Amino acid sequence: MSIGPAWYLSLAAVLFSLGAIGVLIRRNVLVMFMCIELMLNAANLTFVTFSRMLGDIGGQSLVFFVLVVAAAEVVVGLGVVVAIFRRRANTTADDLHGMKG
């Protein structure tokens, strides 16, 4: 067998934290999307690890659905980014204050 689940869970926690740092400190909308993908991957790794740990296929099924939702999220998010870029030329999240009161 492979090494214990604690290592995988710790790695997933660190990966999730890196994704969270990226979302918080980056200003480029596309890179923020990529960091969200990092966080989703960390969650997937956790699911697969628990699936093996408990001997249950349910975790892997959930990863399947996370993949589908991630694909849909990326498609809609990039559509929004393209629509925003029609109106203004840069991608920083600070410029998107059109709905500010």
Place this chain on the structure above:
Amino acid sequence: MFAATVPDAVTFAVCAVVVLSGAIGVIASRNAVHAALSLVMTLFGVAVLFIEQHAYFLAAVQVIVYAGAIVVLFLFVIMFLGVDRREDIDAEPLKGQRPLALVLVAVSLVGVLTLAATSNWVTGAHRVVGSLSSGHHTDTYLLGKSIFTTYLWAFEITAALLVIAVVGAVVLARRPSRVHDTVVEPGDAGPVGPGTPDAGVPERAEVSR
């Protein structure tokens, strides 16, 4: 059950380094294309970790869907929008936001790791859906069986979700039709016949953008 062998430990160590360096590359690279390539590195590392945990089907799907489709979509949008230039990463619009974010994430990470290290795993009933080690069925068989029996309704809902996402993306990315948008740009007409009138083909100009 989880006795580590040397190849497994080496595989995990290499993949952990690959995953984490790819993640750092995503959040630290100034160029969006470099960030996307670092994301591919992380995704491959996670796929190898899936294989290491005997989730073979999910590893294949990870490579095909994530590294093959989603990252290519990212690269398409980066090239399409022309933002593949270096960005000023050192500018800090909000004073003190970055150190605060780093501290908060570090505190959360330490908290999660401490909780995980000092508490017992409260896991509930084992094998609610189906055992991973039942007989000699592969993980693909078990996954398909679980998706098409236990989670069939959720599976149908994801079909609706994907259709909604595609329609939403088309509506979002579509340009509002204006009169001067209907001019076909030279060289991009392709299969359109010569002298196409610009009255009835508002979509033709969008393809070339």
